[in-house]
Amino acid sequence: MRAWRVDRPGEPSEVLRLVDAPVPEPGPGQIRVRVTAAGIGLPDVLMCRHTYPLTPPGSFIPGQEGTGVVSAVGPDVDVALGTKVMSTTSFMEGSGSFAEEYVTPAQASFTVPSGLGDVDAAGFWIPNLTAWIGLVDRARLEPGEWLAVIGAAGGSGIAAVQLGRALGARVVAVVSDEARAEYCRHMGADEGLNYRDGDLAGRLRQMTDGHGVDAVYDPVGGPVAEEVATALARHGRLLAVGFASGSWARIKTINLVVTNTSLVGVYAGDYRRDELDAIHAELSNLVSSGRLQNAVTTRVPFDDLPSALQRLADRSVIGKMVMVW
Amino acid sequence: MRAWLAQEFGAPTDVLRLDEVDVPEPGPGEVQITVEAITINFNDIDGIRGRYRTVPIEPPYIPGMEVLGRVRAAGEGGEGMIGTRVCAIPAGAFGGYAEIAVAPVAMTFAMPDEMDTAAAASVYMPFHVSSLALYERARLSADDTVLVHAAAGGAGSAAVQLACARGARVIATAGGPEKLRFATELGADVAIDYRNDDFVARVLDATGGRGVDVAFDTVGGATTLQTFRCMAFGGRHLLVGFASGIEAEDEGIVPRPVLFGNFSLFGVCHAYTEDALEFKRATGMNFPSHADGVRLHEDILAMIAAGAIRPIVGSTSSFSALPEIVGAMESRATMGRNVVIVD
Numbered sequence: 307m308r309a310w311r312v313d314r315p316g317e318p319s320e321v322l323r324l325v326d327a328p329v330p331e332p333g334p335g336q337i338r339v340r341v342t343a344a345g346i347g348l349p350d351v352l353m354c355r356h357t358y359p360l361t362p363p364g365s366f367i368p369g370q371e372g373t374g375v376v377s378a379v380g381p382d383v384d385v386a387l388g389t390k391v392m393s394t395t396s397f398m399e400g401s402g403s404f405a406e407e408y409v410t411p412a413q414a415s416f417t418v419p420s421g422l423g424d425v426d427a428a429g430f431w432i433p434n435l436t437a438w439i440g441l442v443d444r445a446r447l448e449p450g451e452w453l454a455v456i457g458a459a460g461g462s463g464i465a466a467v468q469l470g471r472a473l474g475a476r477v478v479a480v481v482s483d484e485a486r487a488e489y490c491r492h493m494g495a496d497e498g499l500n501y502r503d504g505d506l507a508g509r510l511r512q513m514t515d516g517h518g519v520d521a522v523y524d525p526v527g528g529p530v531a532e533e534v535a536t537a538l539a540r541h542g543r544l545l546a547v548g549f550a551s552g553s554w555a556r557i558k559t560i561n562l563v564v565t566n567t568s569l570v571g572v573y574a575g576d577y578r579r580d581e582l583d584a585i586h587a588e589l590s591n592l593v594s595s596g597r598l599q600n601a602v603t604t605r606v607p608f609d610d611l612p613s614a615l616q617r618l619a620d621r622s623v624i625g626k627m628v629m630v631w
Numbered sequence: 632m633r634a635w636l637a638q639e640f641g642a643p644t645d646v647l648r649l650d651e652v653d654v655p656e657p658g659p660g661e662v663q664i665t666v667e668a669i670t671i672n673f674n675d676i677d678g679i680r681g682r683y684r685t686v687p688i689e690p691p692y693i694p695g696m697e698v699l700g701r702v703r704a705a706g707e708g709g710e711g712m713i714g715t716r717v718c719a720i721p722a723g724a725f726g727g728y729a730e731i732a733v734a735p736v737a738m739t740f741a742m743p744d745e746m747d748t749a750a751a752a753s754v755y756m757p758f759h760v761s762s763l764a765l766y767e768r769a770r771l772s773a774d775d776t777v778l779v780h781a782a783a784g785g786a787g788s789a790a791v792q793l794a795c796a797r798g799a800r801v802i803a804t805a806g807g808p809e810k811l812r813f814a815t816e817l818g819a820d821v822a823i824d825y826r827n828d829d830f831v832a833r834v835l836d837a838t839g840g841r842g843v844d845v846a847f848d849t850v851g852g853a854t855t856l857q858t859f860r861c862m863a864f865g866g867r868h869l870l871v872g873f874a875s876g877i878e879a880e881d882e883g884i885v886p887r888p889v890l891f892g893n894f895s896l897f898g899v900c901h902a903y904t905e906d907a908l909e910f911k912r913a914t915g916m917n918f919p920s921h922a923d924g925v926r927l928h929e930d931i932l933a934m935i936a937a938g939a940i941r942p943i944v945g946s947t948s949s950f951s952a953l954p955e956i957v958g959a960m961e962s963r964a965t966m967g968r969n970v971v972i973v974d
Contacts, residue, residue: 359891444865444895507915516908518917527886540907540917541768543895546886554885559851559870560684560877562898566768566917568867569896571889576864 309405310611313365315356318615322354322404327367330401330409332380337412339391344372344403345429346606346627347461348525348550351619353397357552362400369395369402369629373418373428383412391415392427403428404611404629413579419590426600429628432574433465434598438585440523440545440572441469449474451520454510454534457550458495459486461626462525464601467495470523472597478513480506480534482621489624493601501530510537518542524555531555538567547572601626634729635953636691640681643957647679647728652693655726655733657706660905662739664700664719664732668752669953669971672696672785673874676961678725684877686723695727696720698734699742699752700973709736716742718755720902728953730973737903737921740928753942753968756901757789758931759924760871764847764899765793767919767927769867773798775844778834778861780854782819783810783966785943786871790847791817792940799845802837804830806963813966817943825854834861847871852879859888866894943967949974 309327332338350368352358376389393415395401395408402408418427441447453470457463458479470477471494478497479490487498499509510519518539524531528551535544535557544557546569557569577585592598603625606614617623634652637643657663675694677683698719702712719734721727742751765771777794781787782803794801795818803819805811811822823833834843842863848855851873862868873880889896900917903924904910910918934940945967948956956969 444893511912516912518911536915538917540919542917546890548890549887554887556883556885557896558883559855559880559896559898560873562896563870563872563900564916565898566900566919567898568768569886569889571886571891571893571895573890573893575891576893 307406308608309367311365311367312354316354318351318354318619319612322612322615327405329407332378332383332409334381335383335411335413336380336396336409337376337383337385337391337415338378338407338409339372339374339393339415340377340407341372341374341403341405341631343425343428343631344369344629345432346614346618346629347429347432348548348618350404351615354615360398362398364400366397366400367402367405367408368397369404369408370397371395371428371432372403372408373424377407379412385412390418390424392418392431394432406631416582416586419593421594421596422600425605425628425630426602429461429602429626430600433462433626434469434589435582435585436462436547436572436574437466437469437523438589439574439577440547441466441473441521444570444572445521445543445545447473447475447521450476452476452478452514452517452539453521453523454478454480454519454537455495455523456480456531456534457526458490458498459624460525460550461601462547462550463523464490464493464625466523467493468598468601469592471495472592475521478510478519480530486624493599501533506530506533507537510534514539521545523547526550527554528552532557535561535567536565538565540566542567543570544568545570545572602628604628605630632730633950634693635695637679637694639690640679643676643679643961644954646690647954647957649951652729654731657704657709657733659707660709660736661706661722661733662702662709662712662717662719662736663704664698664717664734665703666698666700666727666730666732666973668699668748668973669695669727670697670699670752670756671957671960671969671971672756673872673960674724676957677877679957682877686725688723688725693726693729695729695732696724697756698727698732699748700732702739703731712736712739712741716744718742718751737905737924740924743932748972749944749947749970750942752970753944754931754935757785757968758793758940759927760786760899760901761790761793761847762927762931763901763919764869764871764897765790765797765845768897768899769845769869771797771799771845776800776802776838776863778802778804778843778846778858779819780804780846780848780850780858781874782814782817782822784849785968786849787847788813788817788943788967789940791819796934796939802834802843810966831857831860838863842866845869849874851875851877859892859894862892862894864893867897868894869897869899871899945969947972
């Protein structure tokens with residue numbers, strides 16, 4: 307089968323090689339999926355560079371999620387061939403979705419929410435699951451609360467903007483230029499702030515009449531997150547989701563104390579199937595009732611994947627990209 | 632009036648001197664208190680050692696951040712409290728080691744006249760801090776397992792009691808058999824001697840490997856980082872104080888272990904203000920209002936009256952022996968609250 311493979315660490319445009327790879331065989335508990343479309347995210351770039359914590363050793367095919375149809379099943383797996391699925395992949399074992407087929411545990415596959423096409427659904431699950439875990443489970447975001455989303459125009463951030471809006475929060479998108487602010491407002495953010503304009507914390511406090519923001523969704527880290535954290539309201543929650551900037555925010559414990567705020571870890575990897583089913587049902591409801599839109603902005607043909615990942619690495623992408631066959 | 636002054640930064644028994652000083656006058660929003668008893672806090676020692684960051688001060692000055700007494704005069708806005716017996720944090724969190732102290736109304740709460748002096752002096756800081764942490768920030772429930780560090784100390788002994796009163800399961804850490812026994816008497820289900828045992832392994836053993844839902848951490852530094860390893864999925868780690876030394880906090884922490892642990896770090900600050908929004912505008916800090924504090928205070932007094940919790944008096948000293956008890960507390964030789972009677 308055709309696949310994009312990484313054999314050594316480096317920039318996506320340099321290290322992704324088109325190869326004829328063996329079709330992966332599903333092991334016990336696994337299914338094989340013939341790929342319709344694959345979600346593209348910053349972790350794929352970080353995996354090319356070997357800087358993502360869950361990068362497998364040796365050669366691997368990246369791509370953390372996708373949609374497609376079941377083409378084979380492992381021993382003891384009761385799933386009909388031809389079933390349409392939306393799933394994460396066994397990328398940690400080297401079988402990602404930037405290929406014709408990937409394998410994944412049957413436990414990691416879900417039905418495509420009605421109202422989402424296969425292409426839109428390919429980049430839906432990881433960003434929206436993470437946003438749900440962060441905003442609902444971990445932050446217990448209430449309607450009317452102020453939510454600031456850092457890196458809001460990225461694939462992870464825009465999911466949090468839309469879900470925050472669907473949950474009834476007032477959403478401020480924190481971005482790096484006016485085009486991204488405009489995109490976020492178009493996607494449902496109440497406000498868009500360019501952090502390059504300075505005094506971010508002061509503007510956030512002013513925007514909230516001195517109250518401060520109740521929650522910050524932070525897939526970015528670094529100095530921007532450190533500054534937004536100083537605008538948290540009492541009982542405010544800083545959700546540590548990732549480090550797209552390349553560095554974590556460095557948070558002083560004494561600042562959490564004097565501001566009566568919290569640093570909240572958000573990691574989607576440890577959830578049980580019954581918990582994931584419940585979240586899948588909630589998200590599917592939001593989609594089918596029209597309260598949550600898909601955020602796919604760019605469809606990338608399979609052959610163009612390296613240049614698309616490089617644009618993501620270079621921060622020149624707005625919104626969510628999906629690879630299509 | 633008589634007062635203990637820190638003449639310079641250093642060891643409490645070396646630098647505290649009894650002196651005769653002017654009586655401080657209350658400004659607007661402040662009350663002047665005839666001090667009945669002084670309760671010693673670790674922040675006092677940080678101040679005397681020259682490492683108190685929240686309110687920097689230069690010697691000579693009068694330390695002392697917690698007093699019990701009676702309001703004798705008041706500035707504008709505090710007149711209604713004249714004649715009332717109160718517990719209070721003096722203005723700037725110092726000035727309490729004296730016969731008369733001035734405190735903001737926002738940090739002053741009424742105490743029942745009939746309560747014994749030492750007991751009444753032992754209520755305010757530990758129960759307000761622990762209640763803000765466990766009840767308000769962590770929303771503790773009966774289903775939770777709580778780890779309380781320094782469980783025999785002032786704040787820790789209050790936290791153990793408030794957690795037990797809520798029906799939670801309590802795992803306590805303390806140093807030495809006497810403190811462990813004390814924590815168990817207060818209601819702790821498991822008591823771990825952090826000096827002889829790997830507390831992380833013991834906490835994981837005691838929770839079937841799951842970890843604790845809530846940690847009450849007044850220690851900071853290396854203890855905070857070790858505690859990360861015994862937090863349960865979705866746990867709330869309460870940062871309440873830094874008794875191991877504020878210097879260790881300068882480096883800051885990165886969220887990586889917090890993210891992959893799926894737990895939260897909750898900052899808890901005990902301080903009240905009259906105008907929370909104006910205060911935030913001026914300082915960036917989020918403090919509860921005095922009205923929030925009054926409600927919480929009334930709940931604590933009701934729990935004491937009902938026998939659900941009790942103030943823990945560790946020692947009582949005379950005013951002339953104040954430096955010795957401050958020194959003993961610094962060397963971790965005391966349990967419960969150390970009260971100095973102004974005689």
